[in-house]
Amino acid sequence: MTVRVEISVDSIAGVLAAVRAGADRVELCAAAAEGGLTPSAGLIERAVALAGDRVEVHVLVRPRPGGFHYAPEELAVMRRDVVLAGECGAAGVVVGALDNAGRVDRECAGLVAAAGGLPVTFHRAIDVAEDSVRALEDVAALGFARVLTSGRRRSVLDGLGLVRELVERADGRVAVMACGGVRAGNARRVLDATGVRDLHAAPRRPAGAAGAGAVSFAGVGAPAGSDRFDTDEDEAAELCQVTRNSAV
Structure with a gap:
């Protein structure tokens, strides 16, 4: 079976890096x-144009930082953003919502419907759901194409057992995609231990030059001398090469 690599990017430079690296998909966010938050329509359209038919662009729809319990008004925004992503040419969307009890919000059915047949990924909200196994069943029943998980751990290497259980329970009804520190050096271990055939990674490195003076617009966590992070093309390319060699 073919192993598919998805690279998370939040800029045009990231899209181009993922394309050059040989990724199968990008998860496009801001x-x-x-x-990760919902990207603008302009960013989606340009990303789709640059990716062409070489790389699928899947758009993250997340209206704000923080948890995944959304008010009705926020869900309405999300449904509209899902529609707009499709209109801008996205090949799929990435969403997720939980109710007050920590279960998959039944309003996710409306998000899937808004995608108009495009494949929909349920993101890492599954890792903070009340019960990830139950959440998987709900996600499958609602018609999601795949779920993104690190097995409820910051690093997938610490959550391999649960990821494997989710793959077995999914039994082909929904694809399980592993994330959480996936890199070329551990990809083979993740694939062998879990049985996933989809890997998600967000390799980043410092970029840009911080401006001088008291006022700074540097991104969160950017080290001294840089003003942001961008996709690490070398890391992405190495991961893609390793998975090509791992295809069975």
Whole structure:
């Protein structure tokens, strides 16, 4: 089976890096330092144009930082953003919402419907759901194409057992994509230990030059001398090469 690599990017430079690296998909977002937010229509359209038919662009729809319990008004915004992503040419969307009890919000059915047949990924909200196994069943029933998980751990290397359980329970009804520190050096271990055939990574490195003076617009966590992070093309390319060699 073919192993597919998805690279999370939040800029045009990131899209181009992922294309050159040989990624199968990009998860396009804004504000990666905030965990990712919904990108603008302009960014989506340009990303789709640059990716062409070589790389699929899947758009993250997340209206604000923080948890995944959304007010009705926020869900309405999300549904509209899902529609707009499709209109801008996205190949898929990435969403997720939980209710007050920590279960998959039934309003996710409306998000899937708004995608108009495009594949929809349920993101790492599954890792903070009340019960990830139950959440998987709900996600499958609602028609999601895949779920993104690190096995409820910051690093997927610490969550391999749960990821494997989710793959087995999914039984082909929904694809399970592993994330959380996935890199070329551990990709083979993740694939062998879990049975996933989709890997998600966000390799980043400092970029830009911080301006001088008392006023700074540097991104969250950017080290001295830099003003932001951008996709690490070399890391992405190495991961893609390793997975090509791992295809079975």
